[in-house]
Amino acid sequence: MEHSGPLFTIDPDSPLPLHIQIKEQIKWLIGKDLLKPGDSLPSTNQLAEQLSINRNTIQSVYTQLKEDGLLLMQKGRGTQVAGEAQIARFKAANPHFAFVERIIGEAHQAELPIRDLLLSGFAYIQLFGQKEKHLPRYLFIECKASSCIFYLDEVRRLTSSEIRTIDISSLSDEAFMQAIHEADVIVTRSDLAEKMKKIADDAGKTVITVGSTRDVPLLLNMIRRS
Structure with a gap:
């Protein structure tokens, strides 16, 4: 450019x-x-x-x-x-760029001082906008096998965490990557472990493969903490 x-x-x-x-x-x-x-x-x-x-x-x-x-x-x-x-x-x-652009445009139209608006917004976040305790977000990928469904049901039973299940074939690449970034913990089958761990490592996410016995205690510990 x-x-x-x-x-x-x-x-x-x-x-x-x-x-x-x-x-x-x-x-x-x-x-x-x-x-x-x-x-x-x-x-x-x-x-x-x-x-x-x-x-x-x-x-x-x-x-x-x-x-x-x-x-x-x-x-x-x-x-x-x-x-x-x-x-x-x-x-x-980071899907917020278009939203910020729209808000700034509306502020210009309303003839609001942009710097004062932004500083006031920052002060508001400090005073009132702190996030509540974050519950882990679980993303189950291609979990149609019985072992995967068992752990999906256990997470649902033992925690109030946000849970999402996806079928890769039904999503675009962009939607798939967005789902990865929105999750805290990715759960998938052992046959997909290598592929998913490479993607998750790049995104800084935790991957648990429920077909692997060594990962079962990790999943259960994460459920107990949530």
């Missing part, structure tokens, strides 16, 4: 630290497809010069986003947006 002007802007008077401003702008551009998989970002020296800030600030942002799986940093090739699979997972786990 070619950029005719500065890619980012910063506000020295903002209550947000500079590195947060830049990091969130990169995430926004990726989330809205303005930065696409494989697109190159300015070098740390270039961006530091454009924004008149310390190069180490840019380096820190790029490193954090690399650790989050959104950027690739390769010697001789610079910094690029990660591949399609990583970005698809990011979008599935």
